[in-house]
Amino acid sequence: MLSITRLSRASQWVLTQQKKITPLLWLITVLPLASLSFTSLAANASEAEPALKTQENSVTDGPYVFLDKTQKDTAYWICQSELKQTPITKAQLTRPASCGELPEPHLHTQVATVEPDTFTHVSKIVALSDVHGQFDVMINLLKAHKIIDTNNHWTFSDGHMVMTGDMFDRGHQVNEVLWFLYALDQEAQAAGGRLHLLMGNHEQMVFRGDLRYVNERYQVSADLLTRSYDALYNKDTEIGQWLRSKHTLVKINNILFMHGGISPEWVERKLHISDANQLFRQHLDDKKADLKKDDLLNFLFFTNGPTWYRGYFKNELKESDIDNILDYFKVEHIVVGHTSQEQVLGLYHNKIIAIDSSIKEGKSGELLLIKPNKLSRGLYHGELVTL
Template sequence: MPEVLQAETGSDADTDFHDGPYVILNDARQKQAHWVCHRRLITTDVSIRLQRPKHCGALPQPTLFGPYAIDADHVSGVKTLVALSDVHGQYQVLKTLLKAHGVIDDTGNWALKDGHLVMTGDMFDRGPEVNEVLWFMYELDRAARAAGGMVHLLMGNHEQMVLQGDLRYVNDRYRISSALIGRPYDALYDRDTEIGQWLRSKNTLVKINDMLFMHGGVSPEWLERGLTITQANDLYRKHIDDEKATLKTDPLLNFLFYKGGPTWYRGYFKSELDESQIDALLKHFGVNHIVVGHTSQTRVLGLYDNRIIAIDSSIKLGNAGELLWVEGSTLLRGKYDGSKSPLISD
């Protein structure tokens, strides 16, 4: 029988509070799923397809597919490519946008066939349905592979922050789940958890066709350091759990993980770079476009004659959003109502 614990935190009025599942290895190294149903903790055994407890809302019932391989960070020959960023727990906006453009069908299943979907980070923090977003992307990852497509989930600065214990932006509702399960919020995504293992297998940068994707951007300092994309991805995976103080003492890791690196850099939006510097970056990576999130816009935005494409369309506000749709060499803004228009550089 499932083990049930009564919540000691939160408002008694919020009896419809549901959260989970959190799949965690127990002391015997066996997987267990932890669900919060009406503010009670229910712990169940795990099979490949999780079974949600009765009377627990519409919580995800994912099919587990680990162990998780490290995907290639250089991909070519992709015909249809869709990208978005900075969802920040806005699950309903994410689903509405993807459904409007046929990335998923009416039941939320993968419908892009052999197309590729890129999420350039920041699923965590701020919004109220982070766990739903994570499991939804997890399910799309599995389903896309089965259909011959791919989901490229890149690590953003908020993934980095949560995994390293920086919880300043965590939505208050997750403090209830954390208290019930008896773990700090960051430990709900530790290496002994299903989502934690999945996230730690992911890249931070990926080159697809003639486009380089990441969360924040790369500064010209990258050229001085002579890093490859694969080297950077390996360093992120190796050091993602290191403490901030440790990372700061190493010049290369300090660059990668903080202000000048791919998860934090904002220089494209501050008039810091001229066109020759942008061209030098593109030439170094052998691409025609660098696609980034992190810096909020009101829409998908082209800069430097579309050399830089900004795809943080403020989904985090919970009202609407856009995506980038690439068909061959054609760049389109995918709007919230499902319509598309050419991406014209500002």
């Protein structure tokens, strides 16, 4: 890049030469040099600050697995913006040679099994949120804290990992995030642990066809597969079926996890976790207008419900209100994502813990590590800081 010092010297030389030559020669010889200096600076500044969005020349994406009779034995891939397909053999997917490093998952046998939503005597927990398609940041963070190994396999033994929603939208590697978590779900259970993948508001939006925040590159995949983007993850797809088996809230030891938060209205309605989780699964694909017509569903799916609520961050509640909510669930902490922070943050004397650490920006992030009587911020490069 042309430095300011070099530009200054060039300008001084220009002024010196102006005194030595005629006005006509000034216009012919010197002025273009000065213009060139300023043009070079602008060009280099432009290179240093690229546009926030860049249009890719080609898209590599996948796999996509559909479960209808005519497609269930085939995996579909987008390789350099071309649609390709490979056979699924003994539940193993194999990508085409021209498809870069796309995931090659082994399909679950019990993919649609609904797990319990309450666990006790869990020795260690890790939680993060709002990945929004930032696969590389998520992987680097999990490796730094030895949740996964160098080959992206589970190494957290019998620990539980909680992802409090919003894998979809914004970022450019949503499918990589989903297939990684799909494999990790299976590996965690095999090791005696668990992956709890909770539904966020962006999962619900995509399922309902609200595609305002989908990264533009996925239009290529949708066009080549002749489906709308939401249909790439509906109930007749492998990933869609798997996601629809997941909970919206989970209680582990003395901690309640969800995407947005629990409002006092939940307590007033005297709702139970399992009932709410079942209603969420039953109505994930309902149209927004239909959800709005039902009083309970309108509460669960929108503003004051557990995937949208932001009241902890608006000074709406006193600590006594928080205590009432904690007492209702018989927990000591509530962990939420949804509302972006610069770091994992404890509120109300750590009774509320916010874990949306802005991973969606694609630069860094944090996670929450929980061990008996200890809450820690897990920093991006592996350091631990007591919360």
